[in-house]
Amino acid sequence: MTIANPNDFNEPLQPSGWLRYFSFSLDHKVIGIQYLVCGFIFYLIGGALAGVIRVELASPISDFVSRDTYNEVLTLHGTIMIFLWIVPVVNGGFGNYLIPFYVGARDMAFPRLNAVAFWMIPPAGMLLISSYFLAGAAAQSGWTAYPPLSLTTPAAGQVVWILSVLLLGGSSIFGAINFIATVLKLRRPGLKLMQLPMYCWAMLGTSILAVLSTPVLAGTLILLSFDIIAHTGFFNPTLGGNVVVYQHLFWFYSHPAVYIMVLPAFGLVSEILPVHARKPLFGYVTMVYSIMAIVFLGLIVWAHHMFTSGTPPWMRLFFTIATSFIAVPTGIKFFNWLATLWGGRIAINSAMLFACAFILNFVFGGITGVALAQVPFDIHVHDTYFVVGHFHYIVYGGTVFVIFSSLYHWYPKFTGRLLNEDLGRLHFLLTFIGFNLCFLPQHWLGLNGMPRRVAEYDPAFTTLNQISSVGALLMAISTLPLLINVVVTAFKGEIAGDNPWNALTPEWLTSSPPPVENWPGEAPLVKEPYGYGHTEPALAQEATP
Amino acid sequence: MTTSPVQTASEPNPSPSGQANAPLSIETSELPLDHSHGAHLDVRMFGLATFLVADGMTFAGFFAAYLTFRAVNPLPPGSNYELELILPTINTVILIISSFTFHRAGKECRADRLGASRVWLAITGALGAAFLAGQMVEYFSLPFGLTENLFASTFYALTGFHGLHVTLGVICIAIVALQTHRGGQVTAANHFGLEAAELYWHFVDVIWVVLFGLLYLL
Ligand code: HEM
Numbered sequence: 001m002t003i004a005n006p007n008d009f010n011e012p013l014q015p016s017g018w019l020r021y022f023s024f025s026l027d028h029k030v031i032g033i034q035y036l037v038c039g040f041i042f043y044l045i046g047g048a049l050a051g052v053i054r055v056e057l058a059s060p061i062s063d064f065v066s067r068d069t070y071n072e073v074l075t076l077h078g079t080i081m082i083f084l085w086i087v088p089v090v091n092g093g094f095g096n097y098l099i100p101f102y103v104g105a106r107d108m109a110f111p112r113l114n115a116v117a118f119w120m121i122p123p124a125g126m127l128l129i130s131s132y133f134l135a136g137a138a139a140q141s142g143w144t145a146y147p148p149l150s151l152t153t154p155a156a157g158q159v160v161w162i163l164s165v166l167l168l169g170g171s172s173i174f175g176a177i178n179f180i181a182t183v184l185k186l187r188r189p190g191l192k193l194m195q196l197p198m199y200c201w202a203m204l205g206t207s208i209l210a211v212l213s214t215p216v217l218a219g220t221l222i223l224l225s226f227d228i229i230a231h232t233g234f235f236n237p238t239l240g241g242n243v244v245v246y247q248h249l250f251w252f253y254s255h256p257a258v259y260i261m262v263l264p265a266f267g268l269v270s271e272i273l274p275v276h277a278r279k280p281l282f283g284y285v286t287m288v289y290s291i292m293a294i295v296f297l298g299l300i301v302w303a304h305h306m307f308t309s310g311t312p313p314w315m316r317l318f319f320t321i322a323t324s325f326i327a328v329p330t331g332i333k334f335f336n337w338l339a340t341l342w343g344g345r346i347a348i349n350s351a352m353l354f355a356c357a358f359i360l361n362f363v364f365g366g367i368t369g370v371a372l373a374q375v376p377f378d379i380h381v382h383d384t385y386f387v388v389g390h391f392h393y394i395v396y397g398g399t400v401f402v403i404f405s406s407l408y409h410w411y412p413k414f415t416g417r418l419l420n421e422d423l424g425r426l427h428f429l430l431t432f433i434g435f436n437l438c439f440l441p442q443h444w445l446g447l448n449g450m451p452r453r454v455a456e457y458d459p460a461f462t463t464l465n466q467i468s469s470v471g472a473l474l475m476a477i478s479t480l481p482l483l484i485n486v487v488v489t490a491f492k493g494e495i496a497g498d499n500p501w502n503a504l505t506p507e508w509l510t511s512s513p514p515p516v517e518n519w520p521g522e523a524p525l526v527k528e529p530y531g532y533g534h535t536e537p538a539l540a541q542e543a544t545p
Numbered sequence: 546m547t548t549s550p551v552q553t554a555s556e557p558n559p560s561p562s563g564q565a566n567a568p569l570s571i572e573t574s575e576l577p578l579d580h581s582h583g584a585h586l587d588v589r590m591f592g593l594a595t596f597l598v599a600d601g602m603t604f605a606g607f608f609a610a611y612l613t614f615r616a617v618n619p620l621p622p623g624s625n626y627e628l629e630l631i632l633p634t635i636n637t638v639i640l641i642i643s644s645f646t647f648h649r650a651g652k653e654c655r656a657d658r659l660g661a662s663r664v665w666l667a668i669t670g671a672l673g674a675a676f677l678a679g680q681m682v683e684y685f686s687l688p689f690g691l692t693e694n695l696f697a698s699t700f701y702a703l704t705g706f707h708g709l710h711v712t713l714g715v716i717c718i719a720i721v722a723l724q725t726h727r728g729g730q731v732t733a734a735n736h737f738g739l740e741a742a743e744l745y746w747h748f749v750d751v752i753w754v755v756l757f758g759l760l761y762l763l
């Protein structure tokens with residue numbers, strides 16, 4: 001196929017204005033926004049499901065929904081939040097928007113593959129949700145779909161669930177291939193790898209993980225679907241199969257998947273902190289190496305999810321040690337962020353509040369994680385609310401906080417308008433209080449033995465559960481200021497100017513919002529994306545208001 | 546000004562390698578908005594190679610599952626799991642030969658002998674089809690079905706998934722062969738389609754060799 005003029009290819013597909021967001025656009029910026037908005041819609045749906053869970057758990061008996069419905073709601077909540085909100089938004093959303101800017105390119109390496117990857121997501125999401133209504137019963141076996149549970153719950157819903165996750169996994173692999181090719185092959189001439197903004201490294205590491213691990217999940221789910229549809233016995237002990245093999249294969253994907261959810265957030269926060277603290281990112285080189293160390297270690301720790309699955313002692317020992325080692329590169333990053341803030345001219349705005357709260361929440365979740373990696377402790381709290389507390393501190397307190405921080409930071413880039421600060425702070429306050437109220441008590445619940453994934457519990461746990469539900473209510477309310485802010489400021493917000501934060505990274509060195517070709521002229525060569533303070537005295541003095 | 550970490554188009558300050566900026570200027574359109582066309586063959590091959598790594602990991606997962614099953618889930622006594630060796634060995638040889646014939650097709654294409662290239666492609670495609678036919682014969686002559694036992698299920702899942710890859714490969718070869726013919730989509734100057742199909746074919750070939758060793762010989 002020959003295309004004389006690249007614009008012939010792009011223009012007809014790009015109706016101007018908002019309509020292009022509903023088109024098969026090839027523009028990485030449009031695709032990025034598509035991911036963000038689509039993901040946010042699924043966040044609201046997943047959040048509503050979480051609301052159902054917390055209302056049900058406000059009392060020890062299953063009075064609000066039936067037990068089966070509870071299991072469906074729980075499964076949909078987990079699957080939607082992971083595969084349709086966190087993963088697409090921190091990877092596809094911000095990645096597509098920012099990475100071409102950061103490498104000095106006009107678009108991603110494979111724009112059409114990029115658009116295909118995005119357009120796999122809405123159908124997959126609708127398929128998943130429709131299983132609740134169409135197939136009679138949605139999947140009930142949790143986001144992990146462990147057999148034999150997933151073999152005995154209603155088959156139709158489980159098969160639709162598998163199909164949907166396969167689509168989303170495919171989308172994630174296509175996206176990852178695009179990121180790897182863009183970062184490694186599309187860099188502007190003269191731009192070296194070690195000069196790239198940190199988010200590029202985070203996306204490179206994440207994409208390597210996605211390429212290596214997601215296909216294993218896909219293969220596993222295909223085998224699982226055979227067990228359901230064709231009555232093979234791969235994972236069915238009554239037919240001679242082995243459930244633990246499923247767990248190994250599943251976690252070979254799903255532990256890396258937690259880094260697919262959090263590494264991009266590490267990258268984003270490494271972009272945001274230097275801008276609002278007006279200081280260079282501390283320890284660039286160690287940051288890069290710790291990302292790569294996390295990628296490597298992340299691939300060899302999966303069985304820490306299986307300490308109670310009859311794993312032999314040598315395996316427990318190996319996976320405990322390997323998992324504990326992850327704390328080293330993670331700790332390096334943590335101290336680098338603190339050192340970045342140290343002595344900076346910190347602007348306390350909404351973006352910064354969410355970013356700093358991320359550091360706080362993340363270190364807490366990291367510490368409970370290291371505790372969970374110790375076999376004697378894990379045997380006590382495995383499959384209890386302690387684990388639920390742990391991963392929500394990381395996934396919500398970590399990644400979702402960074403998504404919000406990034407929204408306040410890059411919204412002026414997307415729209416040319418600033419989000420309202422007062423509403424932003426209100427959003428932050430409600431989210432922060434609600435989040436901690438919701439998930440901190442769950443650690444006590446778990447330590448005292450409340451199992452996860454149940455609709456009914458011992459009445460002794462009632463008070464802590466009610467506190468948790470109040471926190472969830474606050475979190476639900478916190479989305480209101482956010483929604484109002486995003487919608488109203490899109491039309492009436494304060495005009496931001498091209499570079500409201502005086503940032504040095506390349507996406508700011510063009511108009512806001514940027515032109516289709518990203519920069520009107522040549523792509524800038526940014527060799528020091530974090531050169532605040534020492535090389536740019538003029539900029540440092542005009543630090544953000 | 547020279548200490549500025551940022552060099553933009555408005556600054557006359559040149560980048561270190563003089564002409565480094567040129568390929569990015571939009572006026573010359575040297576770096577078109579759509580990178581999947583034009584001279585970026587190596588990026589596309591790189592993307593394909595990355596995809597094959599992912600695809601290989603799917604097989605790796607299957608292999609790992611198969612080996613674990615073998616190690617910890619012995620079949621009940623009297624189970625039916627014997628495989629014939631003759632046909633699969635012939636099939637293995639066919640597939641290995643087809644990698645060489647494909648290589649030859651690529652060489653002819655780059656030397657601008659499209660007719661010869663087409664013939665070699667046809668031979669490769671025929672070998673691929675022969676492999677699939679052999680596989681079918683084997684399936685129908687085996688004494689066990691998909692759900693007979695754990696080994697049987699794993700056997701059909703692995704060979705079936707690989708057979709799917711071969712089928713896709715044969716279709717790709719047919720398309721590429723047609724493209725050397727009409728419209729000139731595959732020429733000596735522009736042979737991404739052919740190279741991509743070739744890389745993919747070699748990949749499918751290597752996977753088969755591993756699979757053959759694990760399923761039939763181990
Ligand atoms: C600081 C390093 C971390 C360590 C040492 C760690 C350790 C662990 C361990 C041992 C478990 C298993 C608990 C059990 O089921 O008994 C676990 C569960 C989990 N972790 Fe982490 N973790 C870490 C970071 C993370 C991160 C960064 C994320 C996500 C972004 C995450 C997400 C999860 C999730 C989702 C689960 C529960 C999975 C499930 O059973 O549904 N963890 N973690």
Ligand SMILES: [Cu+2]
Pocket residue numbers: 254255258301302304305
């Ligand atoms: Cu893990």
